[in-house]
Amino acid sequence: MSRRGRSRGCQKQYNRIILAWRTSFYFLILPPLATALGAQTVQRGMRGGTLVIAQRSEPKTLNPLLSRDAPSREVLGRLSSDLMSVNRQTQKVEPVLAEWVHPSADGLHYTVHLRSGLRFSDGQPFNADDVVFSFQVYLDEKVHAVQRDPLLIHEKPVTVSKLDGQTVRIDLPGRYAPGERMFDSLPMLPRHLLEAAYREGKLNQVWGLSTKPEAMAGLGPFRVKEYRAGERLVLERNPYYWKAPQPYLDEIVFLFVGDEDAQIARFLTGDVDLVNRVSARNVGLLRARGVRVEDLGPSLEYNFLLFNLTKDASPGPKEWFQIKAFRQAVSAAIDRDGIVKLVYGGLASPLASPVSPGNKAWLNQKLTAGKHSAEQAKKLLSESGFTRDKAGELRDRNGKTVEFTIATGASSQERSAMATMIQADLQAIGMKVQIVPLESRSMVDRILNTHQYDTAVMGLGGADPDPVFETNVWKSAGGMHVWNPEQKQPATSWEAEIDRLMDEQASELKQEKRRELYNRVQEIVAEEMPLICLTSPHVLVAAQPRVKNLRPTIFDHYTLWNSDELFVAEAKTKERSAGR
């Protein structure tokens, strides 16, 4: 912005006007414009009706501070609202409980003004005190809230101060690239219900599943009506929801059905209206029965084959895996297209880097997924001193047979299937690979704590497209740096380079520069291959025809992020039986 001969005072005023224009554009004008132009139009719904959703297992708690598992988060997301959140379709931050948000020019302060007249689901008013209380609870070290770590910037917490009854100011300790995105999924808590428990230090004992609904309150479109152990959790419309006349639905029922085959069975009998995340293998049989299954393209998830590069690896694998050409050979031997075809029926995308094609904002477009070439693999291996003996088995420099295990988690059938195919692929180039199925927690313990494994097939990602939320995975000191976690010093020069790039992009506010930095991270990972990226499954959603205003996206929560807009139209009998 050129100064054009203005005085300092005039410049400041000019800046303020520009700032006001920018913020009002972003928060007041753009969202409805985008909705009107680009996004799907939202129908005006009919009030009434019940929506039934299947869950794999029941939620474990109704306390937002303890919501560590997916079913709990799924429910809690309907019971609470944030100050501002990311619109899942436009990927832009919108004010929700806030009426407007003014960021400072340097991005270190946000002034948030709340909508007036907001009430919790029990009728009590919501104001700045609740906001301050919520942040206080989240940031309190003794509470161990799951929301705490994302609110720390360079180990220092954000601070929140009350400016008046409806306004607060949030101060960041340093520049933080995601900006307002960090306030998404940060529910506002009712001070009038939780303060007493907080003072006594008993916050992690309240709001369990069997708590009476009257003892809980939130600002979301729904509130708890009833819980039946092992069976269902029923939510009813929050009469005080700020966006009246929404929500349209009278009730949402979360039915604890079990694994996917059970969910499909109950969907086909009409018990269940919505199945999130259908597996690719079930799409055929659902569509053959006339069920509408939407394919939203690749998710944010990335599946990979991971090498144990720690010093605790067992003798053979320890030296083989450290050879870059060995890792590249394994990658060349894997038939990703075969995996996509046989395991996913075509409903997945092969990966070149850990960033899936669904993450359009951050994908490094120049990288391409490895081509399947056994010859290339053999060439790389022989150049590194590996030979094949008469029986066809691969041996290293010292004549030792190359054999190792692949650990897989019992919970994911697709990943086990990928391991089976990888095993056959590697056998074709002479490696003896054995598959070891483990329970998820055993596998995680081996990978992150004891390092007692050789390789593993894992999947990560899915929370948020912004790379800052994957910091723990890419930084060498990170707890999720799966191939060699929690290093005191970067073990290799390329890991040190990744550390530097991740630090820089976390405080870089210019999007283009961030993209460059993160592109470079992806290049390094694709070159060094500590993990071999395999596939990203598509997000597939099955819904009964009676469910309207469904706008599924690849971002969590795939179907219920706009639960206040959903409604059901009681279909004619013919239409209903077509869904069977």
Place this chain on the structure above:
Amino acid sequence: MIWRRVLQTMLLLLAVSAAWFALLAASPGDYFDLQRLDPRVSAATVDKLRAEYGLTKPWWVRYGDWLVSVAHGEMGVSIVYNEPVADLLLPRCANTLLLTLTSTALAWGLALPAGLWAAVRRGGGIDHVWNVAAGLLLAIPELLLGTLLVYWAAGSARWPAGGMRSAQDGGLLDILRHLALPAGVLAAGLFPIVFRHFRNALAEASGLPFVRAARAVGVSPPRIWLHSVLRVAANPMISLLGLSIGGILSSSLLAEVIFGWPGLGPLFVEAVMTKDTYLVLAPVMFSAVALAVGNLLADLLLMWNDPRIRAAG
């Protein structure tokens, strides 16, 4: 005699709980390892959580803590649900009992008359038919039968494909409709065993000297069967009943998982997979108690039925 049994049962419970605690502790990882999979949560936070829930203490210390709280009547708190274990278990116990009692009643209700019929017509066509039926049911894994039935129900318009109630609460009739398939599957697994035992016990009892004597003397066949043979054949059946009662809480486990029945089964399996120790121990203790109670009941019934045993015991 009862007191001796009670003491032995307490020792048994102690041994079982210690064995389970040790086994669980020996398996790698714990619940908070699953938290590590969330990239937004730091490893340090997870470690602090672990310490706060006491998981860093050695297993025998935690076992001692648990014993102390059991002595006070509380069975511990679930790490996953943050609620007392008893609150979690009681509603689900009720659901499991509904399922197992119904299926046991069904199985025995069918197997006893069938066994009597087959034993009376021993060697004949009826006997063969029942035996083949029992053999077939025994050969089909009940879990497989369960999954096939769920699949069939999903395709039919009328049978519910799982769960205990439909979304719109239909009352008792609704529950019975949902109960039919899982109870049927469990009964199908139990029927052949009860049938075979009863039929063979009757067949063998009817060959005993005193029965043959009664027949020779001219006592009417119904009287022979119902008075003499039945009393002798009752012994092994009573033992079997005792064992059945012992399994009242655990036999339906995988059937509940398949049919989505809200009993102990799904809760238990998840607790084992997430290593929620106290939540695993409580159902195991209940099952052990049920086993002991079942054995005791069986022995009491045996004593009532067979005077010789009364004299010996």
Place this chain on the structure above:
Amino acid sequence: MKHAAKWLIVGMAAALLLAPLFAPYGEEEQNRSRAQEAPSWQRVPGTEPARIFLLGTDEYGRDIFSRFLYGGRLSVAGGITATLLALSFGLAVGGAAGLGGGWLDATLMRTSELFLSLPWLYLLLALRAILPLRLSPSGAFWMMVTVIALAGWARPARLIRGMVLSAQDRPYVRMAQAMGAGKGYIFRQHILPQLRGVIWAQALVIFPQFVLADMALSFLGLGVAEPTASWGGMLAGLRHFAVLESHWGRVAPVVLMIVFFVLLQMPASDEPQGTQPRMPETIQ
């Protein structure tokens, strides 16, 4: 009829145990271009590779018939081994308890109750997790066999003990004792022959447990590891509707397995009256 069943069983068991001879293709061979194909009994020109799959192929293109045979080899061998182990141990314990009496009897019976109250599924899950990672497939196999044997010895032991106790009351046994026969002699000569029926009946119950255990574990994703074929794994695969619906070749192995287990029970289905000794199931 019973003879025919006996020969059929022996024939099937032999075919399964000699699977490598009978199986047309390898257990793990993937023919990826021919995945999920229905059974075809003639070569179709143009398919690559041009192979005949009697029961079709699974999702990776592996021949289902070959996997049925190899899986049978694993499951039948596992079942036999587990049964032998469980029954030998049960016989030893039951005999010792019955003959010994007193505190030996009480200790052994309480121990058997302990084992009866440890359901094998949970035991298996817990044991699985402790074992070292690099467990060869045979190691995992032996682990399952051991657990089934551990879970399965208690019931036969109790039954045998009961029979030994009642047999000891028989007049001819008492006479033999009066004439100075030792306990071991009495056991071998007089008691053992009578146990045959019970032992065989128990064997028939324990034998399928291996397959059932494998199937239950496979439901949870923790059964015999891929790519090894096992009957339990093939049974558990039918849990998924997608598999049930793909083609009849996937259901055929299950039918064959059921036939096998039905045939297994036929020789023992009815005992001639009077030859079975009484089983009064005396309590301690």
